Amino acid sequence: MRRVRFAGIIKRCFALTFALLFPATAFPAAALAATSAHARPAEQSSSSGPIFVDISETSGLDFVHFNGMSGEYYFPEMMGQGCAFLDYDNDGDLDVYLVQGSMLGPGKTLADALSPPRDSNPRHRLYRNDLTIGSDGSRTLRFVDVTDQSGINISDYGMGVATGDFNNDGWVDIFVTNLESTRMFYNNGDGTFTDVTEKSGTGGRLWATSASAFDYDRDGWLDLYVANYLDFDLVLNRKCYAPNSRRDYCGPSSFTPQSHRLFHNKGDGTFEDVTTRVLADYKAYAGLGVVALDVDGDGWPDIYVANDGYPNQLWLNREGKMFREDALFAGVALDRDGRPQGSMGIAVGDFDSDGDEDLFVTNIMGETNTLYANDGQGLFEDRTIATGLAAATVPYTSFGTGWIDYDNDGWLDLFMVNGAVLIIEELARAGDLYPLRQPKQLFRNEGGKRFVDITSDAGKDLFGPEVSRGLAFGDVDNDGDTDLLVANNNGHVRLYENKAGQQKKWLGLRLVDSQGKRDMIGALAGLKRAGMPTLWRRVRTDGSYCSANDPRLLFGLGDSETVDSIEIYWPDGTKEVWEKPTPMKYTTLKKGSVNKETGQ
Numbered sequence: 001m002r003r004v005r006f007a008g009i010i011k012r013c014f015a016l017t018f019a020l021l022f023p024a025t026a027f028p029a030a031a032l033a034a035t036s037a038h039a040r041p042a043e044q045s046s047s048s049g050p051i052f053v054d055i056s057e058t059s060g061l062d063f064v065h066f067n068g069m070s071g072e073y074y075f076p077e078m079m080g081q082g083c084a085f086l087d088y089d090n091d092g093d094l095d096v097y098l099v100q101g102s103m104l105g106p107g108k109t110l111a112d113a114l115s116p117p118r119d120s121n122p123r124h125r126l127y128r129n130d131l132t133i134g135s136d137g138s139r140t141l142r143f144v145d146v147t148d149q150s151g152i153n154i155s156d157y158g159m160g161v162a163t164g165d166f167n168n169d170g171w172v173d174i175f176v177t178n179l180e181s182t183r184m185f186y187n188n189g190d191g192t193f194t195d196v197t198e199k200s201g202t203g204g205r206l207w208a209t210s211a212s213a214f215d216y217d218r219d220g221w222l223d224l225y226v227a228n229y230l231d232f233d234l235v236l237n238r239k240c241y242a243p244n245s246r247r248d249y250c251g252p253s254s255f256t257p258q259s260h261r262l263f264h265n266k267g268d269g270t271f272e273d274v275t276t277r278v279l280a281d282y283k284a285y286a287g288l289g290v291v292a293l294d295v296d297g298d299g300w301p302d303i304y305v306a307n308d309g310y311p312n313q314l315w316l317n318r319e320g321k322m323f324r325e326d327a328l329f330a331g332v333a334l335d336r337d338g339r340p341q342g343s344m345g346i347a348v349g350d351f352d353s354d355g356d357e358d359l360f361v362t363n364i365m366g367e368t369n370t371l372y373a374n375d376g377q378g379l380f381e382d383r384t385i386a387t388g389l390a391a392a393t394v395p396y397t398s399f400g401t402g403w404i405d406y407d408n409d410g411w412l413d414l415f416m417v418n419g420a421v422l423i424i425e426e427l428a429r430a431g432d433l434y435p436l437r438q439p440k441q442l443f444r445n446e447g448g449k450r451f452v453d454i455t456s457d458a459g460k461d462l463f464g465p466e467v468s469r470g471l472a473f474g475d476v477d478n479d480g481d482t483d484l485l486v487a488n489n490n491g492h493v494r495l496y497e498n499k500a501g502q503q504k505k506w507l508g509l510r511l512v513d514s515q516g517k518r519d520m521i522g523a524l525a526g527l528k529r530a531g532m533p534t535l536w537r538r539v540r541t542d543g544s545y546c547s548a549n550d551p552r553l554l555f556g557l558g559d560s561e562t563v564d565s566i567e568i569y570w571p572d573g574t575k576e577v578w579e580k581p582t583p584m585k586y587t588t589l590k591k592g593s594v595n596k597e598t599g600q
Helices: 006-021 425-429
Strands: 052-054 083-086 095-098 125-129 143-145 158-164 173-178 182-187 193-195 208-214 223-228 261-265 271-273 287-293 302-307 313-318 322-325 343-349 358-363 370-374 380-382 398-404 413-418 441-446 450-453 468-474 483-488 494-498 505-512 524-528 535-538 553-558 565-569 575-579 586-590 597-599
Touching (some): 302 343, 413 468
Parallel strands (some): 208 287, 287 343, 398 468
Antiparallel strands (some): 052 494, 158 173, 173 182, 302 313, 343 358, 370 380, 398 413, 524 535, 565 575, 586 597
16 A cells, blocks of 8 residues: 655645646746856766767768758747667667658748758668677677668658567567657568558557557557647647747647557557546646656556646556556656646656666756656655756756666766757857757766766767757667667767776676567566665666667676676566676576576
8 A cells, every 4th residue: 555645645736736727838937048058067077088979970870850940930840859779680789760850831842941951852760780799899880771671661750769579579660650640660570661550550640759668457468658749730830939029939838738549459460549448537738758667666567758838647557457647646747846847758767776766857948857756655756956956957958868877886877968949049149040959968876865967077079069859778889888879850860889887897688578589678677786785677668758778778786796686577577586697798588487598
């Protein structure tokens, strides 16, 4: 039985009632203030060299996003786009999927674009990773554009991507969200994909953003939650203005929110929309981020949704039969003053190593991003100020985010990418055609108590301001540390190689089903070490913003010399323990075969 704080509930009830009666009518006034997009001093130096280095160009990732802007300030042009790490060819290394835009506006052609696209046929792209590892352990990354042979031919105005093996054939599939459609592609296992949108029943004509692949009823088949955003009409493009009378982008309150969709996987290649039947008393809010997690430790995956200008939602799973919305009572619907925020991205992880899943939510500048610490029973406390994250995040609008142990010291650090949604006057006066650029940020975790901004130490490649949106995490070169893939709106994709993680020991896991074919999304692993807190990591591809991540688990061991055991809680509720796993490599653990490991 979950514990309830009566006084806190009364306060939260009042706050939510106020928020529902008087929803946000515009972006916060503080967000309108001009903010420098360049100054970002670090609080403390922690590195003798760059932590991350941009290798996108040298590795063959030559993709440039095109947002189709023509000076009409169409709201969608500055909201995309996402990206994905996935191993589509099952060769053991991470490939890359990149979401593309297109020309916006009735009658508009590429000749009307303020920033013409590099590609005369802008479309989504799939890149194969041809990683080679030398006899001395050196890594060489080379990405090859395989879009043409893959059969994925999408010129829709893209927003996001989700990944997972939806038909249980051992090959990861791709679900794509767009401004006016969604697409499901099943992996044929031969390097090609088939568009099964109509057959699967996962299509839609709504503005879809982030999506989450997870098994909500624990029947062994991945279900799908799709966050939808706003009812936007390109023909009836509403005009909005900044306080200085300059034309600017509108806020979300200018449009009507669209209903999200929960699809149940029927196990026969088709899905059923069960939104109104399974989500009790569902209300439509403007959704941008979604992630599956188990907030109360009951073994059933819950759903957390980040909404823009409306209360965030926490759907508690009632044993796979229905979900009850509990964000207000849990303390994750509103900010500490009882107001809804302009929320975009979500990160889930046990940042304080106390054995439960905590939440980090990115918001619009002027609000601060928000860190919600879980008390272990599904009630959360806003720890943003106490951990030092408030002042450092208030000047920026953050989108993609994630918990990463960049230096493998055993503590989850925090990374986020930024880019404004309202014009930054300083940049506009300087003649910037797209004056929304802001720097990215990296925060080091100091023992689960506070965070230190070390952005300046991260390296000059990471520091440059851009209009960043999507962010994916994964070990792209299989060397035991987390690399970063950043999708920049109307700009170059960035692949940042981690240069700091190899300074400490690590252990990597891939958790698969009893057939050894598919990643067990939702499985929870606890790494046990003598005299040290247990490190908990969950298999997931969702989270961040409009992006998909490496499903493998990576544990930074810090100064630990050995690992005692690994506890695995599988999605069906069963538990297994592996004794004495081997550090400094990736190991595949198959459900039902304790201590029978496969090296990788």
